[in-house]
Amino acid sequence: MADTTSTLSERYRRPSGIRTFNLGDTKLTYVPDGGGVVNARLWLPGSTDEDWARYPEHLDESGHLASGFGGLLVERDDRALLIDAGMGPLEAAPSNPFGTVVSSGALFGSLAALGRSPADIEAVALTHLHHDHVGWAWHPAPGSDRPAFTGADYLVTEPEWAQRHHAAERGMGDIIKALEPQVRTVVDGEEIFPGVRVMLTPGHTEGHAAYVISAGGQRVIAFGDAFHAPVQIAEPQWEVVADHAPEQSVSLRQSLVDELAEPDTIGFGIHFADVPFGRVRIEGGRPAWHPVDA
Template identity: 60%
Template sequence: MTNTTTEQARDRMPSAERLRRPAVTRSLRLGDTKVTYVPDGAVELSARGWFPRSTDEDWAAHPEYLDDSGNLAAGIGPLLVEHGDRALLIDAGFGPQSIPAQPGNPRGAIHGGALLDNLAALGRPPATIEAVAITHLHLDHIGWAWHPAPDPAPDRDLPAFAGRDLLVAAPEWAHRHLLAARGITDDILRAMAPQVRTVLDGDEIFPGVHVLLTPGHTAGHASYVITGGGERLIAFGDAMHSPVQVDHPEWSAAADLDPDRAAQERRRLVAELARPGTIGFGVHFADVVFGRVHLDGDGPAWRPVAD
């Protein structure tokens, strides 16, 4: 079961403070399995721009989600899953690059590059990772899967996770041509292709880790369900970008390929997350990446849990 200290920690810091900053490294245990959010970088999201169905009145009622610049603070980084000596990554961060905010773009400034140092601090350099499971083929989830590692060795042009399987849902890979508008170039896809192994809904890809297809954000977006110690954790990628969507699943993101399907999948996810013994992992959920969905008279709400 999740450590009792994990449950107690959720109220040690005001949630509003944590909602306004990107996440730091955080871990919890599911029996013999340890999961750790590993930061790579961060991105700013325009509240109204990122959620076009929201209104100024909505955000006036939810000021706790907005940072000092009036944006949503979101982290970028993978989930490290460790079981015994084995390790899996879910997603691969943004990589060693940065893009400034651009007028009219609902996505503000974005940067990455910290992943390899943070993995090394955890004793998990890329050579110890057996595979990288990709939720979807957007730049902030595949960065280190194609960027060369910063290494002075002769093979420095190889990606950081060269030689490791890149697990991609079959419908996501089949529809990769739809991602050109999101900056996924042929060169990026060619760099990844030799390592890609497609997976299907329900496949077990690592001890206690199963694929759960949640399309809408992209054609083949995948979540991953991790079970252990009598509990389960759903790592839902970009099916949700902010904990405010737990209470507002109808708020599709500007980047959702199919906004209506994405909203349908969010409603299904919220219902699953509200079941007993279930924890969620929202990679972009500011500094409340691990949480549970609680139901009360005001509707579902995200309650953070952390180490």
């Protein structure tokens, strides 16, 4: 049954719990680690009050967008890949003028609810080197001084890893050192898991990656931080304050909207509140995000 407008508004304003989508013989599951809120006008500084008047359902009472943190679990033939690794545990929410982390650190509990442990993950494919995507990849497992995903390769695109000094300049130097022993670099188009290929999507960071999962005659594009919120599907030209190359990011988003609107294509937005899986449809000449549930 389709969501009513009021139900969709509620989903836009809260982070997602576990949500699963089956793609042929491949099972995809959003694995939540936590969530927070982002100040819409600060995060998307080119947007105006008049712009947001067209999208009131996306904002809470204080003008914030809901955002989730977590990973995408890809399971096929008893094998498991994780795309991104959440924020990780935080003793205190970091100071951030753009928003607030409300909760974090639940990824392992979410995996356990799915019958999986970190030892089951053969690789962690990182879309990019930002705190909220590498959290559990570097943080020690609870009760241990060793990384949580001890046996996993950490897959990072060659240009992202070559430019890792930019992440170090953002205060991630120790994190980069912790990741390094397990990092394996990958290239555009490389198959990293059955039916999963790298799609280089630079702009948000120098070597940002999306991952394209194909099975059953369909594909899912897990686009990482190319988009941060469903409203950007309709407004891909709105610049994001955290993008490394804003003009490049705008161009990329516009091309991704066209690709997501193609037949048999589904998108996955890791920060997309409680609507992480969706299709792009063109309505009245404007693209829109339509949630897809299992």
